[in-house]
Amino acid sequence: MADCSHDCSACASNCGTRNKNSFIKAPHAKTYVHRVVAVASGKGGVGKSLVASLLAVRARAMGLRVALLDADITGPSIPKSFGVSARATGTDGEIYPVETAGGIKLISMNSLLEHDDDPVVWRGSLIAGAAVQFWTDVVWDEIDIMFIDMPPGTGDVPLSVFQSIPLSGIVVVATPQDLVGMIVKKAVNMASMMEVPVLGLVENMSYFVCPSCGQRHELFGKSRAEELAAAFRIPSTARLPVDPAVARLADEGRLEEADTDALAEVFARILASREIKR
Numbered sequence: 001m002a003d004c005s006h007d008c009s010a011c012a013s014n015c016g017t018r019n020k021n022s023f024i025k026a027p028h029a030k031t032y033v034h035r036v037v038a039v040a041s042g043k044g045g046v047g048k049s050l051v052a053s054l055l056a057v058r059a060r061a062m063g064l065r066v067a068l069l070d071a072d073i074t075g076p077s078i079p080k081s082f083g084v085s086a087r088a089t090g091t092d093g094e095i096y097p098v099e100t101a102g103g104i105k106l107i108s109m110n111s112l113l114e115h116d117d118d119p120v121v122w123r124g125s126l127i128a129g130a131a132v133q134f135w136t137d138v139v140w141d142e143i144d145i146m147f148i149d150m151p152p153g154t155g156d157v158p159l160s161v162f163q164s165i166p167l168s169g170i171v172v173v174a175t176p177q178d179l180v181g182m183i184v185k186k187a188v189n190m191a192s193m194m195e196v197p198v199l200g201l202v203e204n205m206s207y208f209v210c211p212s213c214g215q216r217h218e219l220f221g222k223s224r225a226e227e228l229a230a231a232f233r234i235p236s237t238a239r240l241p242v243d244p245a246v247a248r249l250a251d252e253g254r255l256e257e258a259d260t261d262a263l264a265e266v267f268a269r270i271l272a273s274r275e276i277k278r
Helices: 016-020 048-061 124-136 156-164 180-193 225-231 244-251 261-271
Strands: 032-040 066-070 089-091 094-096 105-107 142-149 169-174 198-203 237-239
Touching: 032 048, 032 156, 032 180, 048 066, 048 142, 048 169, 048 244, 048 261, 066 124, 124 156, 156 180, 169 180, 169 261, 180 198, 180 225, 198 225, 198 261, 225 237, 237 261
Parallel strands: 032 142, 032 169, 066 105, 066 142, 169 198, 198 237
Antiparallel strands: 089 094
16 A cells, blocks of 8 residues: 555554565664665575675765664664764664765664673564664664664564565575575575565675786685576675775775675666665
């Protein structure tokens, strides 16, 4: 329905959306997000946080209103990459996100902790609840695109995000090892189970460009991005190199200066994805 609020608990209609997923939660009353894209993978260590951050940087460079939700509650790293040390503020029932130098609105567990190195020693249900609260309790205002940095795997937090937040689609991140097919298939199968479209596949650490001769070296094996995209009917792909310059920018909190041209095809597909209806 065009006027759907996504809050099935307050709705008497027995529409198709309700039948598919009655767990969808409405964002904060002062929030309206046009598109929500989760960045996910079947395993950890593939660079989801980097990809989510670079997609946000590209969107902001185009003048879009951008939000970045760090759902990796126990391993938050995004604020440091953007040089954000400010803490989120709020009142009862409302949390206000921090903002990067370039204007990306950001929420992360590290935005709420007293110290960046404080551990989050919580059980799974609390962790999943916190990730969803970043959607329901944060006052994002109007946002053109929100990117969600997902924790690895298919456990409590990814399931809660898929069930509770009306996603426009997901971007799957992988690396070029032989076991990547299994990793991608896990993420694709979960998206299929939850009826969420897969918008793109990003192969991170795909190659290294020699600074002396300019030749590409596939350090972790031959790229399988195009092959896997065809096998799983993923409409767009990107290959990100091992780039010391990007690593340095992230370490220095200047990731907004990074080149995002390699993500152009995947980002175009994101812009063509469905918008969330009110």
